[in-house]
Amino acid sequence: AQTVTQSQPEMSVQEAETVTLSCTYDTSENNYYLFWYKQPPSRQMILVIRQEAYKQQNATENRFSVNFQKAAKSFSLKISDSQLGDTAMYFCAFTRDDKIIFGKGTRLHILP
Amino acid sequence: EPEVTQTPSHQVTQMGQEVILRCVPISNHLYFYWYRQILGQKVEFLVSFYNNEISEKSEIFDDQFSVERPDGSNFTLKIRSTKLEDSAMYFCASSAGTLIDTQYFGPGTRLTVL
Numbered sequence: 333a334q335t336v337t338q339s340q341p342e343m344s345v346q347e348a349e350t351v352t353l354s355c356t357y358d359t360s361e362n363n364y365y366l367f368w369y370k371q372p373p374s375r376q377m378i379l380v381i382r383q384e385a386y387k388q389q390n391a392t393e394n395r396f397s398v399n400f401q402k403a404a405k406s407f408s409l410k411i412s413d414s415q416l417g418d419t420a421m422y423f424c425a426f427t428r429d430d431k432i433i434f435g436k437g438t439r440l441h442i443l444p
Numbered sequence: 445e446p447e448v449t450q451t452p453s454h455q456v457t458q459m460g461q462e463v464i465l466r467c468v469p470i471s472n473h474l475y476f477y478w479y480r481q482i483l484g485q486k487v488e489f490l491v492s493f494y495n496n497e498i499s500e501k502s503e504i505f506d507d508q509f510s511v512e513r514p515d516g517s518n519f520t521l522k523i524r525s526t527k528l529e530d531s532a533m534y535f536c537a538s539s540a541g542t543l544i545d546t547q548y549f550g551p552g553t554r555l556t557v558l
Contacts (some may be wrong), residue, residue: 376486377535
C-alpha cells in the first residue's frame with residue numbers, strides 16, 4: 333500500500349519562530365516526487381516545495397526547506413521565520429504514475 | 445503567472461441531479477486530473493486524463509462520474525446523479541510533460557448536495 337503519514341494533526345508556533353512538520357511515506361518505487369502543499373482557509377491547494385526522490389540535495393524555497401531521508405522514507409518541512417500568512421493546512425504528498433497521494437494534513441497556526 | 449481556473453466556486457444541487465464542474469487547465473499542459481476533498485478529510489485522487497482518454501481512475505470514480513475535454517481549453521467532471529456523499533471540494537489539476545511532473549491545482553469547486 334502506498335500511504336503518507338503526518339503524525340502531527342495540529343501545531344501552533346509564535347510568529348518568527350521555526351517550525352518543522354513531519355511526514356513519512358511508504359512506497360516500493362525508487363523514482364517518485366514528493367511535495368508539500370499548503371491549503372489556507374480559502375481551501376486552495378498551493379504548491380510549497382517539491383523534491384525529486386533521485387536527488388540527494390534537499391530542496392529549498394525561500395523560508396521553506398525539506399529534510400529528505402530516502403532510506404527512512406521521511407520528508408519533513410521546515411518553515412523558518414514563520415509569518416502569520418503561513419497559517420494553513422499543510423499536506424505532504426508523493427506522486428507516482430498518474431496520481432498524487434496525500435497525507436491527512438497538519439493544521440499549522442502561527443500566533444502573533 | 446498562468447493558473448488553473450475552476451467554475452463555479454460553489455454549486456448547490458438537489459440529490460439525484462446532474463452536475464458539471466468545469467476547469468480550464470494551464471494552456472500548455474497535457475495531463476489533467478480531478479481530486480476530491482470531503483470536509484475535514486484528505487485530498488483523494490479521482491481520475492487522470494491524457495490524450496483525450498482516462499489514464500487512471502480510483503475506485504471512487506464509478507459509473508456516476510465522467511470526464512470530458514469538449515474543446516481545446518475546458519476539462520469537465522460530470523456527476524450524473526448526485527448523492528449526499530458527493531458533497532465535497534473538487535479540485536482540478538494539470539501538469540505539463542511527464543506523468544510525474546508537478547501538478548498545479550485550481551481553486552476548487554465546493555459541491556453541496558441537499
